[in-house]
Amino acid sequence: IKLLGFLAWLCFSTLGATLGAKVLVVPVDGSHWLSMKLLVKELIVRGHDVVLLEPETTALGKGLVGCRNEIYPVSYTKEELGNVLKQLQENVFIKLPKITDAYVNVQRLIDYTSIHVKGCENLLYNQEVMGRLRLEGFDVVLTDPFLPCGSILAETLSVPVVYFLRGLPCGLDEIGTQCPSPPSYVPRFYSGHSDTMTFPQRDISYKDLVRRGAIWLLRYDFAFLFPKPMMPNMVLIGGINCAKPSPLSAHLEEFVDGSGDDGFIVFTLGSMVDKMPADMTIAFLDAFKKIPQRVVWRHTGILPEDVPENVKIMKWLPQNDLLAHPKAKLFLTHGGSHGIYEGICHGVPMVMMPLFGDQPDNVDYMVARGVAVVIDVFDVTTEKVLEAINKVVNDTSYKEKMVNLMSVHQDHAVKPLDLAVFWTEFVVRHQGADHLRPAAHNLNWIQYHSLDTLCLLAAIVMTIAFLGLKCCCFCGRKCCVRVAKKKKVL
Amino acid sequence: IKLLGFLAWLCFSTLGATLGAKVLVVPVDGSHWLSMKLLVKELIVRGHDVVLLEPETTALGKGLVGCRNEIYPVSYTKEELGNVLKQLQENVFIKLPKITDAYVNVQRLIDYTSIHVKGCENLLYNQEVMGRLRLEGFDVVLTDPFLPCGSILAETLSVPVVYFLRGLPCGLDEIGTQCPSPPSYVPRFYSGHSDTMTFPQRDISYKDLVRRGAIWLLRYDFAFLFPKPMMPNMVLIGGINCAKPSPLSAHLEEFVDGSGDDGFIVFTLGSMVDKMPADMTIAFLDAFKKIPQRVVWRHTGILPEDVPENVKIMKWLPQNDLLAHPKAKLFLTHGGSHGIYEGICHGVPMVMMPLFGDQPDNVDYMVARGVAVVIDVFDVTTEKVLEAINKVVNDTSYKEKMVNLMSVHQDHAVKPLDLAVFWTEFVVRHQGADHLRPAAHNLNWIQYHSLDTLCLLAAIVMTIAFLGLKCCCFCGRKCCVRVAKKKKVL
Structure with a gap:
């Protein structure tokens, strides 16, 4: 031994x-x-x-x-x-x-x-x-x-x-x-x-x-x-998925690096969503025309002909590598948990459009932390998209709070x-x-909540109370009888 | 930023x-x-x-x-x-x-x-x-x-x-x-x-x-x-206190190493206890006379003259170093948490005599794990001490379970x-x-247990039930009246 x-x-x-x-x-x-x-x-x-x-x-x-x-x-x-x-x-x-x-x-x-x-x-x-x-x-x-x-x-x-x-x-x-x-x-x-x-x-x-x-x-x-x-x-x-970023391909690096001080936006709705309705695509594109940022967009549906110059459409994009780029200003996402962790890892604030599953919950959490603004998928207009993007880009509190989240999230033993x-x-x-x-x-519901113990205690207390009451009544009656007898005797 | x-x-x-x-x-x-x-x-x-x-x-x-x-x-x-x-x-x-x-x-x-x-x-x-x-x-x-x-x-x-x-x-x-x-x-x-x-x-x-x-x-x-x-x-x-063992002093090493296959017992009741009653000391010594193990005992009170040869009395002992010795067979302890962690760290089963504070609780846990036997401090006799020591030394399950505890306790990321x-x-x-x-x-007791929500729900349910009942009664009465009228007409 x-x-x-x-x-x-x-x-x-x-x-x-x-x-x-x-x-x-x-x-x-x-x-x-x-x-x-x-x-x-x-x-x-x-x-x-x-x-x-x-x-x-x-x-x-x-x-x-x-x-x-x-x-x-x-x-x-x-x-x-x-x-x-x-x-x-x-x-x-x-x-x-x-x-x-x-x-x-x-x-x-x-x-x-x-x-x-x-x-x-x-x-x-x-x-x-x-x-x-x-x-x-x-x-x-x-x-x-x-x-x-x-x-x-x-x-x-x-x-x-x-x-x-x-x-x-x-x-x-x-x-x-x-x-x-x-x-x-x-x-x-x-x-x-x-x-x-x-x-x-x-x-x-x-x-x-x-x-x-x-x-x-x-x-x-x-x-x-x-x-x-x-x-x-x-x-x-x-955050297990926050891999070390790989370098971007030459043409992508050139596009995002050319965004200057305004930086660029990473836009993806995840691998589960294939086709965005045409009018929604147009609403987003119209909004993108009015912002100084460049946009890298994972988009697989039908596109109009006049895609603005500051938008780069891709069938697939290296999300984690793009978010890790120092010029990444904003992450436009559906709020899947993988994307959220990557956004937090690289300190990029978000505009979120939840679609299904755990996404609405995820988005609620990020909004509560003050690092994201939400867009309703059933109410996408150029104005709403513009408003959400400008809010997150111009109000520095979103970025600051995201950097705070990043710092605690990255700090692991x-x-x-x-x-x-x-x-x-x-x-x-x-x-x-x-x-x-x-x-x-090993406990059932009654045992887990100690209801058996509580019932026993209640039974004991009630028995004692009942006996006490009976005793009082009995004594009281005895007294009454005695007083009555005395009165009779008198 | x-x-x-x-x-x-x-x-x-x-x-x-x-x-x-x-x-x-x-x-x-x-x-x-x-x-x-x-x-x-x-x-x-x-x-x-x-x-x-x-x-x-x-x-x-x-x-x-x-x-x-x-x-x-x-x-x-x-x-x-x-x-x-x-x-x-x-x-x-x-x-x-x-x-x-x-x-x-x-x-x-x-x-x-x-x-x-x-x-x-x-x-x-x-x-x-x-x-x-x-x-x-x-x-x-x-x-x-x-x-x-x-x-x-x-x-x-x-x-x-x-x-x-x-x-x-x-x-x-x-x-x-x-x-x-x-x-x-x-x-x-x-x-x-x-x-x-x-x-x-x-x-x-x-x-x-x-x-x-x-x-x-x-x-x-x-x-x-x-x-x-x-x-x-x-x-x-x-287990933060489970330091790497230091080598024992030459005379102590000689004493414990000379214990052969029977090994030795580490006996200490902690630094808070100064004087053990004389009759208790004698009960322990009499028990030690009858075992093949050697004993290293931290003891500061009065001693009889005939301390047996297999017992070494010390005013202070290097507890962790002794427990780490491969010949340590048993730990006789009051059940302070530090000592327990050291015992677990080195896989030494215990005979425990809890005195005060958290010690009785600690001892209960160890007994429940099957790695210790308890002695009542108010009922110490030579027989009881002997029985406890022999049980832990001879029944190999105590050692085996302690080695299991040791293995999970030491396995830290x-x-x-x-x-x-x-x-x-x-x-x-x-x-x-x-x-x-x-x-x-940020919640008070009522909020924490969602009693406010439950009360509101209960109120709504009761209101609906009440209104439903009233409606039924009203309709019922209307019907009765009609039937009565019809009967009258007939």
């Missing part, structure tokens, strides 16, 4: 050393993969044996050198998946009556989750793939619990799981970590979407499943989101990426993180 | 560099100083200008090279302070009836706090010293909020404050950080002592004062204490000392840590 202790000593005094652990990565497609990819890359660099598990319809593993790919066949086509995704993006620019909007969105989310449920079934019932995965003997599963397949797989393989996420709808992340979250000052994440719970019966079991997460790597940061209670197994890695790697390896070293699991997981 | 941003960039990309900040340290005497001293030393090493403020009756600054001392005169003598401290230590070995015990303890705590209140007044009304402190222009105050003088001083000087502590009585630390703490699974710290609140009227203002702490450096660690909700400005630095330095410097860099302050501080 002494030797055991000594070995443990040796082992843990060389922390951070390569362990060569077996890591199973179960990713979620789309923007969710953007920052998880960074962690996966770093795990590979540090010598871990990483297996990326994905359906044949995606190609997330492409370009990931040193990573093994395990691809499973699914019963839907790439086109079907594409259609479902396209549906989610459609109509973000069109204002529908609230009820129609809710109905349409729920229907689309059902379509989206259904196709993934199908894919997960295809995986779990594929005995060949599952057999291979079982034989691997993984040390840890790294997954985004936004879709439950990774959690189910970890449970099936009995491997500790590390979650990597921005948040879960319906407070599932708070339930999963047993984190208190007083609604009086903790804004409800996705609260506008609580009606999108399409499978309440499945949700209940997912609740129990998601509680088993050993470590929750949260893309959360108090420079962006508001301070709130945390649980010991919640690790904040917000450990960089988010290193922290994410550390905790993933921690779970490998200790086969989980049981010492961080609160006893609250 | 661009320049400002760029400078901020430059500044925060050289994190951890020496800042040369002005740090005012307001320490608390006794064991509280043991670990804070480590942080103060490290701040000096990193080039900060540290001023240690203390009353003339203590000499904490002695031996701290590179630190300026600001000593203020007080209206009590060193002897008076000594007496008050001695009183606190007295009678820990004598069992008094509960009520007498509580009364005596409250009286002693009043004496203890009174003398410190006097000292604090002596400081705050000393215009010369206060004038000098004001002129210094400190960047940060580092203090232990166990006594409120440091907090009051920080408030007076309008300097952000970093707290360094193990915990505060009456849940003051939870109030100060606005940290939720469900009583159903978070054990109440010091709960046995909630009757020691001697100055409730002062406490109320202290509550508000203590909330202003920018960062709370907590000697808390989930290998030792149970996982519970945390707030973003609570930084866990438990950042070492506790570096973390404490980082956050102290963070407060200097950002003039506080406002972005970590939850909005809960």
Whole structure:
């Protein structure tokens, strides 16, 4: 045993050393993969044996050198998946009556989750793939619990799981970590979407499943989101995507550098949005004609012929590199969390036009911090765009507050990426993180709120009060009887 | 502004560099100083200008090279302070009836706090010293909020404050950080002592004062204490005192190394306890005669003549160095938090005899983890001591569980000392840590629990229900009348 202790000593005094652990990565497609990819890359660099598990319809593993790919066949086509995704993006620019909007969105989310449920079934019932995965003997599963397949797989393989996420709808992340979250000052994440719970019966079991997460790597940061209670197994890695900027291409560098003291604006609505309505495009272009700044705009829809000279249209733009440029004056964005972190990292104030998902929430936070102004996507006019841009550019408080946010956001004892790697390896070293699991997981609702204790106390107090009252009554009656007797005697 | 941003960039990309900040340290005497001293030393090493403020009756600054001392005169003598401290230590070995015990303890705590209140007044009304402190222009105050003088001083000087502590009585630390703490699974710290609140009227203002702490450096660690909700400005630095062991003196090394495979026991009841009753000393010695282990015992009281050969009595012993020795088999301790962390750091299971303060709580935690056995200080017999020692030595589960605790406790992304330095410097860099302050501080009790919202909702529901009922009644009556009329007509 002494030797055991000594070995443990040796082992843990060389922390951070390569362990060569077996890591199973179960990713979620789309923007969710953007920052998880960074962690996966770093795990590979540090010598871990990483297996990326994905359906044949995606190609997330492409370009990931040193990573093994395990691809499973699914019963839907790439086109079907594409259609479902396209549906989610459609109509973000069109204002529908609230009820129609809710109905349409729920229907689309059902379509989206259904196709993934199908894919997960295809995986779990594929005995060949599952057999291979079982034989691997993984040390840890790294997954985004936004879709439950990774959690189910970890449970099936009995491997500790590390979650990597921005948040879960319906407070599932708070339930999963047993984190208190007083609604009086903790804004409800996705609260506008609580009606999108399409499978309440499945949700209940997912609740129990998601509680088993050993470590929750949260893309959360108090420079962006508001301070709130945390649980010991919640690790904040917000800003993990703020990579060191690469140099711009020569023609882009020439364009933005030529903007002089007025600087330039970075304009993108994210990869999920394809086509902006023509009249909205014109409203923006008309506004851009009237400002001294240059504009780099990621735009993939139809364009009028008279695009002004100070606007450069691109099918894709290096967002992080552009924001890092010293002449970047303003970030015109839809308010996705990745873009927001990049804006904060480089201290660029924002004009925001939220479209869907967590974007309206994100935008609210940034407006509350005084670093952004919002444009309503259903009410875009040249005047409104102009007003928003001029406000943020001319009122220096936006820039100053953004620089303050940047300074606290950048000030880490450990960089988010290193922290994410550390905790993933921690779970490998200790086969989980049981010492961080609160006893609250073992309590039901009544026990958690101490209602059983309170009821017992109330019962005791009431019994004593009742007995006391009875005693008083009894004594009182005795006295009365005696007085009456005395009176009689007299 | 661009320049400002760029400078901020430059500044925060050289994190951890020496800042040369002005740090005012307001320490608390006794064991509280043991670990804070480590942080103060490290701040000096990193080039900060540290001023240690203390009353003339203590000499904490002695031996701290590179630190300026600001000593203020007080209206009590060193002897008076000594007496008050001695009183606190007295009678820990004598069992008094509960009520007498509580009364005596409250009286002693009043004496203890009174003398410190006097000292604090002596400081705050000393215009010369206060004038000098004001002129210094400190960047940060580092203090232990166990006594409120440091907090009051920080408030007076309008300097952000970093707290360094193990915990505060009456849940003051939870109030100060606005940290939720469900009583159903978070054990109440010091709960046995909630009757020691001697100055409730002062406490109320202290509550508000203590909330202003920018960062709370907590000697808390989930290998030792149970996982519970945390707030973003609570930084866990438990185990900060686990220094690298120094080599033992030649004669001590010879003694413990000669213990062979049986190993040796480290026995100390801490620096607060001076004299053990003679019969208790004999009970321990008789037990030690019957075990194969050697014992190194810190003992300052009266000794019988026949101390067995396997026992080495010392007036002071290098606890951390001894526990780090590979032949250390068992730690016989009173359960002070410093000793516990050292035991965990070196993976040595314990036999514990709690005396006062937080020790009974600490011991409960260790027993619950299966790494310690407890002895009742009021019921010490040779048999009980023997039984406890043999249980921990022979049942290998104690050692195994302790090695597990050790492995998670040692596995830090950042070492506790570096973390404490980082956050102290963070407060200097950002003039506080406002972005970590939850909005809960601005809410009253009713708002925090959303009772106002709930009341409004209840009122609306009840109004609707009432109106609905009235409508039904009205319609019902109309119908009845009609039916009655019809009947009449018929």
